[in-house]
Amino acid sequence: LAKTTQPISMDSYEGQEVNITCSHNNIATNDYITWYQQFPSQGPRFIIQGYKTKVTNEVASLFIPADRKSSTLSLPRVSLSDTAVYYCLVVTGGYNKLIFGAGTRLAVHP
Amino acid sequence: EADIYQTPRYLVIGTGKKITLECSQTMGHDKMYWYQQDPGMELHLIHYSYGVNSTEKGDLSSESTVSRIRTEHFPLTLESARPSHTSQYLCASSSGIDEQFFGPGTRLTVL
Numbered sequence: 001l002a003k004t005t006q007p008i009s010m011d012s013y014e015g016q017e018v019n020i021t022c023s024h025n026n027i028a029t030n031d032y033i034t035w036y037q038q039f040p041s042q043g044p045r046f047i048i049q050g051y052k053t054k055v056t057n058e059v060a061s062l063f064i065p066a067d068r069k070s071s072t073l074s075l076p077r078v079s080l081s082d083t084a085v086y087y088c089l090v091v092t093g094g095y096n097k098l099i100f101g102a103g104t105r106l107a108v109h110p
Numbered sequence: 111e112a113d114i115y116q117t118p119r120y121l122v123i124g125t126g127k128k129i130t131l132e133c134s135q136t137m138g139h140d141k142m143y144w145y146q147q148d149p150g151m152e153l154h155l156i157h158y159s160y161g162v163n164s165t166e167k168g169d170l171s172s173e174s175t176v177s178r179i180r181t182e183h184f185p186l187t188l189e190s191a192r193p194s195h196t197s198q199y200l201c202a203s204s205s206g207i208d209e210q211f212f213g214p215g216t217r218l219t220v221l
Contacts, residue, residue: 034209043200043212044153098143098210099169100153 004088009105018075020104022088025069033064033071036087038103044087048073075106083108113137116201116213123191124221131186131216133201142184143210145200146170153200159184191220 006022024033032051036044048055050062050071061074075082085103113136123129135142144157145168155168159178173195174188184203188195198217202210 041198041215041217043202043215044210045212046209049209098153098155100145102152 004090004101006086006088006101006104008102009107011107011109012078013109014079015077018078018082018106018108020073020075020086020088020106021070022073023070024088024090027068027090028092031090031092033062033068034089034091034098035060035062035073036089036100038085038087044100047086049091078106078108080108080110082106114201114203114211114213116199116216118216119214120217120219122219122221125190125192127191129188129191129218131199131201131218133184133186133213134182135184135203135211135213136182137203137205137211138181139203139205139211140181141204141206141210142178143202143204144168144174144176144184144186145202146172147198147200147215149198157186191218193220196220 004022004024012018034049035047037047038044048060048062050064052064055062063072085105087100087103115134117132140161142159145153146156147153154170156170156172157176159165165176174186176186196219198215200215201213204210
C-alpha cells in the first residue's frame with residue numbers, strides 16, 4: 001500500500017482558499033486517491049476521490065498531476081466549521097482497505 | 111445520510127469484564143470494518159469483513175474478536191477488558207472501492 005505524506009498542520013482564515021498537498025511517490029496503477037475529513041469525537045467522512053487530472057464536487061476539488069505522485073485537496077472559501085483533520089489515503093482498487101496516516105490538522109481562524 | 115449505528119456511544123467498565131460493541135448498517139453493504147483511534151492519534155484498522163462469515167484481522171494487532179453472521183451486523187467483543195483497551199472504536203461500511211461510511215464511534219474507558 002502506497003505511503004502518503006502530508007503537512008501535520010495548517011492555519012487559514014475564513015473566506016480563504018485552502019490547498020493541502022499530499023505526496024504518494026509509490027502509487028500503483030490501480031490505486032485511487034481519497035480524502036477524508038474528521039471532526040473531534042466523530043468518525044471520518046468521505047470528501048472526494050480521484051484517479052487523475054481534476055475532480056470537483058460540491059465541497060472540494062482534487063487536483064492530480066499526470067505522474068500521480070502527489071495530489072492537492074482544494075477547499076474554496078473555508079469557514080470556521082472546516083476546522084478538522086484531513087486525511088489523504090491511497091486506496092487500491094478492489095481492495096478497499098484504508099490506511100490512515102496522521103492527517104493534516106486545519107485550523108480556520110475568524 | 112449514512113445509516114450506520116454504534117452502541118453504546120460511551121462505556122465505562124471495570125477490568126476483566128466482557129464487553130460487546132455493536133455496529134449495524136442499513137445500507138446493505140458487504141464490507142464492514144472496525145478501527146481503533148486514541149485521542150488525537152491515527153486510526154488503525156483492527157478487523158474487517160468482506161461479507162457474511164468472512165472476518166480478517168487488520169493492520170493493528172488487537173485482542174478483540176468479531177463476527178459477521180448477518181450482513182447488517184458486525185459486533186466486536188473483548189473477552190476480558192483491560193485499561194490498555196481504553197480508546198475510541200469506529201465502525202465503517204462500504205459497498206465497493208469508494209467511500210466508507212463511518213459510525214459515530216464508541217468511546218470505551220476501562221478502569
